[in-house]
Amino acid sequence: MHSNRLGWxxxxxxxxxxxxxxxxxxxxxxxxxxxxxxxxxxxxxIVFNGADNFRALVFDAGFLASLGVTLAFVFFAVVSExxxxxxxxxxxxxxxxxxxIFRTIHTLPLIMAPIxxxxxxxxxxxxxxxxxxxxxxxxxxxxxxxxxxxxAAFTVTVIMDIWHWTPLxxxxxxxxxxxxxxDPFEQAQIDGAxxxxxxxxxxxxxxxxxxxxxxxxxLMDALRTVDEVLMLTGGGPGSxxxxxxxxxxKEVFPRTNYGYGSAISIIVLYLTIVACWLLxxxxxxxxxxxx
Amino acid sequence: xxxxxxxxxxxxxxLEEFEEESRQSSKDARRQPGFLPIxxxxxxxxxxxxxxxxxxxxxxxxxLEPAGLPLMISNAISIAIAITxxxxx
Numbered sequence: 528m529h530s531n532r533l534g535w536x537x538x539x540x541x542x543x544x545x546x547x548x549x550x551x552x553x554x555x556x557x558x559x560x561x562x563x564x565x566x567x568x569x570x571x572x573i574v575f576n577g578a579d580n581f582r583a584l585v586f587d588a589g590f591l592a593s594l595g596v597t598l599a600f601v602f603f604a605v606v607s608e609x610x611x612x613x614x615x616x617x618x619x620x621x622x623x624x625x626x627x628i629f630r631t632i633h634t635l636p637l638i639m640a641p642i643x644x645x646x647x648x649x650x651x652x653x654x655x656x657x658x659x660x661x662x663x664x665x666x667x668x669x670x671x672x673x674x675x676x677x678x679a680a681f682t683v684t685v686i687m688d689i690w691h692w693t694p695l696x697x698x699x700x701x702x703x704x705x706x707x708x709x710d711p712f713e714q715a716q717i718d719g720a721x722x723x724x725x726x727x728x729x730x731x732x733x734x735x736x737x738x739x740x741x742x743x744x745x746l747m748d749a750l751r752t753v754d755e756v757l758m759l760t761g762g763g764p765g766s767x768x769x770x771x772x773x774x775x776x777k778e779v780f781p782r783t784n785y786g787y788g789s790a791i792s793i794i795v796l797y798l799t800i801v802a803c804w805l806l807x808x809x810x811x812x813x814x815x816x817x818x
Numbered sequence: 819x820x821x822x823x824x825x826x827x828x829x830x831x832x833l834e835e836f837e838e839e840s841r842q843s844s845k846d847a848r849r850q851p852g853f854l855p856i857x858x859x860x861x862x863x864x865x866x867x868x869x870x871x872x873x874x875x876x877x878x879x880x881x882l883e884p885a886g887l888p889l890m891i892s893n894a895i896s897i898a899i900a901i902t903x904x905x906x907x
Contacts, residue, residue, distance in 0.1 A: 808856060
């Protein structure tokens with residue numbers, strides 16, 4: 528009983544912080560999502576409007592388009608990061624000259640603030656001054672203009688996200704690969720298993736918890752991407768890169784439509800939780816199926 | 819010489835093992851097999867019910883409410899589904 532009380536006492540500061548900075552804002556946003564509140568409108572009061580915000584949301588073409596491009600962005604970014612991150616992690620498991628320097632350089636994007644990443648990529652991709660359009664033009668005669676081409680803008684935001692976050696995936700997978708015991712691999716080699724069989728039947732099942740944790744983190748992050756994209760494309764051209772985070776930002780700050788913005792935020796939270804839960808159920812739960 | 823019935827011989831009982839077994843059996847009793855394809859506790863089933871309630875409400879608002887069916891019907895269906903999942907899932 529004494530140790531239990533001590534445990535709660537030690538946890539108390541974290542729980543208090545979590546309550547005030549996590550639980551209270553969540554319930555405030557949930558409460559606000561059922562109200563109309565625009566402080567600069569003719570009626571600046573908070574007025575209860577039932578499910579009207581959600582009713583408007585399911586018919587909002589801007590929101591639905593934003594949801595579509597966000598899901599595409601999340602899919603391409605997270606899958607690419609996972610594949611490239613695993614390949615790099617396997618490369619870092621072997622010794623080669625300059626490995627330490629390469630590993631340090633490769634980790635640098637991770638320590639940059641997203642707004643800086645957006646600025647760097649904006650400088651690199653601006654048609655008249657950027658190095659990327661210049662090189663693409665001189666090498667392949669390809670005209671890269673993220674200000675006019677929706678496909679180019681979308682692709683560049685995906686590549687930027689991959690560049691920024693692949694090191695996180697690599698580091699997590701290196702940690703997972705390093706901690707694997709060597710016995711099952713030696714046993715498999717003695718039994719004549721090839722590399723593909725070893726990967727599918729030994730490596731992947733053993734690193735699955737790390738892969739899943741990484742995918743959860745990246746999925747949650749990618750679904751709420753704002754600053755990088757806002758800096759690079761501002762959500763354009765048109766609504767090609769107006770991801771949900773950017774959509775909420777534009778709805779809440781310039782238009783001060785707090786009630787509607789809260790409703791979108793709640794739906795984004797719902798989608799994030801459901802996506803992570805479905806992933807968990809499909810990858811982990813089948814092993815714990817009821818007899 | 820006295821005869822001792824084998825039933826009367828007291829064998830040492832591992833109390834920890836016994837307690838673990840009784841805990842396990844009470845847990846098994848609570849974990850009745852339901853219709854959901856995964857093993858769940860009551861909180862999982864409550865979570866699944868909320869997820870279904872939100873999804874059904876959004877679909878209802880988009881497609882069925884414009885046809886004249888009020889959202890209250892969706893809420894009633896969601897509550898019925900929630901009770902079924904929590905009770906039988």
